[in-house]
Amino acid sequence: MTFSLVARCAETGMFGVAISSSSPAVAARCSYTRAGVGAVASQNITDPTLGPLALDLMQNGMSAAQAVHEVRAQGRFIEYRQVLAIDAQGNTAIHSGPNSLGIWTDAAGLNVICAGNLLANDTVPxxxxxxxxxxxxxxxxxxxxxxxxxxxxxxxxxxVHSAGLQLCDKVAWPVADLRCDWTDACPIETVATAWEVYKPQLDAYVQRALDPREAPSYGVPGDD
Structure with missing residues (x-):
């Protein structure tokens, strides 16, 4: 009930996940990024433990392919799961269990992989x-x-009713984690609007966390 992509920016080393689904709050259960390590989407009858597991494995030196192989070995009911990953070198890997829903398929490119299930057709990824x-x-x-x-x-x-965009960069937390948990309008466009608002402020929010003395003004009443 989902289509997603995980990707790496070759210039900055930033990782990201974008995802959408007919299910509510898909990004809360399915999107995982870690600075300097990679990104994972765990979807299709979701097991939220698989994303952190794959990131831990890659942080400990495994490639995306090795991590996904180990996720298949350790995961429960793995025949129902779909897991796609990208590592710090931009290598990608995927597991799609045979019990994935409806039309399910994937496609990979340079620093990116996309997969989906219950798709309208097999050209989407x-x-x-x-x-x-x-x-x-x-x-x-x-x-x-x-x-x-x-x-x-x-x-x-x-x-689709929910969507999300998560980005990680050089700090220990996602530098952007934007979600639309439910709408009867287009959740992708809702997240896109949020991104347009958030993008110019992204660096300022990171700076405020690292050292608020060097941060730009907050732009609220009473702020000098």
Missing amino acids: QAVVDRFEAATGHLGDRLIAAMRAGLAAGGEAGP
Whole structure:
């Protein structure tokens, strides 16, 4: 009931996940990033333990392929799960269990992999990858463009209701974690709007966490 992509920016080393689903709050259960390590999406009858497990394995030296292989070995009911990963070198890997829902498939490119289940058609992941590779600018912009392309190619078999965008960079927390947990409108466009608002402030929020003395003003009443 989901389509997603995980990606790496070759220029900055930033990682990101973008995801959408007909289920509520998909990004809260399925998106995982870790600075300097990689990104993972764990979806299709989701086991939220698999994303952190894959990141731990990659942090301990495994490639994306090795980590996904180990996730298959350790995961319970793995035949129901779909897990896609990218590592610090931009290598990608995926596990799609035979009990994945509906039309399920994947596509990979340079520093990106996309997968989905219960898709409208089997061209959606390749459309996502193609658009990501063609897009330019900030990783967040490229992820949004790719998700829009997936939706235009058919997206999920039914309407999507939730979406998310998570980015990690050089700090221990996601530098952006934007979600639409439920809407009858387009959740991808809702997240895209949030990204347009958040993007100019991203660096300032990181600076405020690291050293508020050097941060720009907060822009609230009473702030000098």
